[in-house]
Amino acid sequence: xxxxxxxxxxxxxxxxxxxxxxxxxxxxxxxxxxxxxxxxxxxxxxxxxxxxxxxxxxxxxxxxxxxxxxxxxxxxxxxxxxxxxxxxxx
Numbered sequence: 001x002x003x004x005x006x007x008x009x010x011x012x013x014x015x016x017x018x019x020x021x022x023x024x025x026x027x028x029x030x031x032x033x034x035x036x037x038x039x040x041x042x043x044x045x046x047x048x049x050x051x052x053x054x055x056x057x058x059x060x061x062x063x064x065x066x067x068x069x070x071x072x073x074x075x076x077x078x079x080x081x082x083x084x085x086x087x088x089x090x
Contacts, residue, residue: 011052018045 009017021042025035061071 009048011049014045014049014052018042018049021045 021038024030025038025042030038061073064072066072
């Protein structure tokens with residue numbers, strides 16, 4: 001790892017850095033070497049963000065267990081039935 005890599009960076013900070021890299025690359029005004037460097041950083045940040053999301057998902061699955069200790073996994077879309085928006089609409 002180089003000094004520019006910060007493993008203690010928050011998910012939000014990593015995502016913001018990735019978004020900035022995408023904006024910079026989309027402008028297309030960078031030299032090839034700088035573009036490649038940013039692309040590599042973007043790939044690292046993307047993988048870091050994906051890993052953090054996977055870790056969060058695993059933590060949620062541990063927290064959501066039934067009374068027999070089995071994980072209860074449900075899609076987020078299923079929670080719309082109990083949302084305040086659906087209650088207001090009826």
